Amino acid sequence: MGFFIETMLGGLMTGMLYALVALGFVLIFKASGVFNFAQGAMVLVAALAMARFSEWSNAALGGDSLFLANVIGIIGAGAVMFLVAWAVERFVLRKLVNQEGATLLMVTLGIAYVLEGLGQTFFGSEIYSINVGMPKDPVIMFEGLIEGGVMINKEDFIAAALAAVLVGGLTLFFQKTAIGRALRAVADDHQAAQSVGIPLNKTWVIVWCVAGLVALVAGIIWGSKMGVQFSLVTVALRALPVVILGGLTSVPGAIVGGLIIGVGEKLSEVYLGPFVGGGIEIWFAYVMALIVLLFRPQGLFGEKIINRV
């Protein structure tokens, strides 16, 4: 029992991170109709920038203040993500308004390669570390409730909490502010949004910035856990089945989908893994997404059929 709950909680915590990255997908898709395959590359670039900027400033500061170095790293990486958002709008989206969804999807594949290439050119292609002081030791919780208690990884817990706060904050921002309202307007109807004076270009920059912020947080969390390396791209793309499952256009779908996939992955790994061999957590998410697609092509929370992808 304790073990089962432990696995569940572990899954929920991972799932929260998937939800965060999935939110980046959903926001971009809603606002610009683009299925952004570059989200994984954005996580990599953000993490690389963070790792290297903090490393360099740490060296420049003589290793005295890791905190200050990290702050500089975050600001630097944030600036890089802003630059990415600006460049994507300026050089890609603006030229391709009203193109087919498939075209835009291919374009984001291109953006992904460019980002991965440029990122590694500027910041290097070795394995770097991010040290933001995440605790690495586990704690035992609920000892009074369950025999033997439940062991929780503190790092995972903090990461999940951070992701939850960001997801909550962004949701509030979109629901409760005028700019959020304008972004929802663009998501609903480009023409009408423009007719009331909402510029599409600015909206896209904001949305890609938000996706960049999401990528930065995810990049820091995963980077500090397993090192900054190319495989971060793959980890981030684990959020792909999440959006398929939850529905491309649904923010709640991204959150619930993330949690379902997180839990499903962990449970399958533990309980099915021994029978089908290892590595199940890598493809299980896709199987879950496919099963949902069979019954609900629009995903659990999506609107009608998507004719864009």
Added chain:
Amino acid sequence: MNMTDTNSSSTAAASAPGRRQGEVILDLQNISLRFGGVKALTDISFNIREHEVRAIIGPNGAGKSSMLNVINGVYHPQEGRIMFRGEERKKMEPHVAAQQGIARTFQNIALFKGMSVLDNIMTGRNLRMKCNIFQQALWLGPALREEIAHREKVEEIVDFLEIQHIRKTPVGALPYGLQKRVDLGRALAMEPQILLLDEPMAGMNVEEKQDMCRFILDISDQFGTTIVLIEHDMGVVMDISDRVVVLDYGKKIGDGTPHEVRNNQDVINAYLGSGH
């Protein structure tokens, strides 16, 4: 629609006098617009005067909506000039037209379906909101005060259009007639100088049409807004417009007061010929 069946228009001439008709605010000169091989508009010229209600009529596919889309920057004509307040207007995007005080409604309602009536109308205040993204994200005082001030303005519009009872309803759940009214409300919230209405009464029943007519006239009288109106119902056009331009197959075939246009032989032929 039948040109002879316009008994409700007996007061047409009477409605025009008394309304202020000012300077030419928008002057369209020799506008031609093509989509590939389709000539949507061919060499069309007419002007719009401040404070007037200017109707654009014509059979389906005549190019009326295209004309409206040219005016608010959705389409860019291959030929012709647009003079706005005496100056040639550059090629521009719809959101720039909005900044210049041009608001519009849509033939096929284009509301923000996921949002409530209030939120939809609030988007019309977007250009007047000055707080930056950080003030808003952090819910700082100025952002909150700004939101409240604009919310009050929106409530005025809600009262004006008599839609208090559906303020919080998601627009997707509303019947067609009310959606049209919300569409108008969103445009009104911009406090525009020129209001473009693309078939605001299409698909409405008689009562709803009467309400809409009343709103349009009230907007004109109370706010002095210049109104460009596309409408199919001839009776309505005769009743509420000051001047009418008639399009057929992308060409202008008539321009003048409702009375003049109604007696124009080309116009009569176009309407009889098209089976309306």
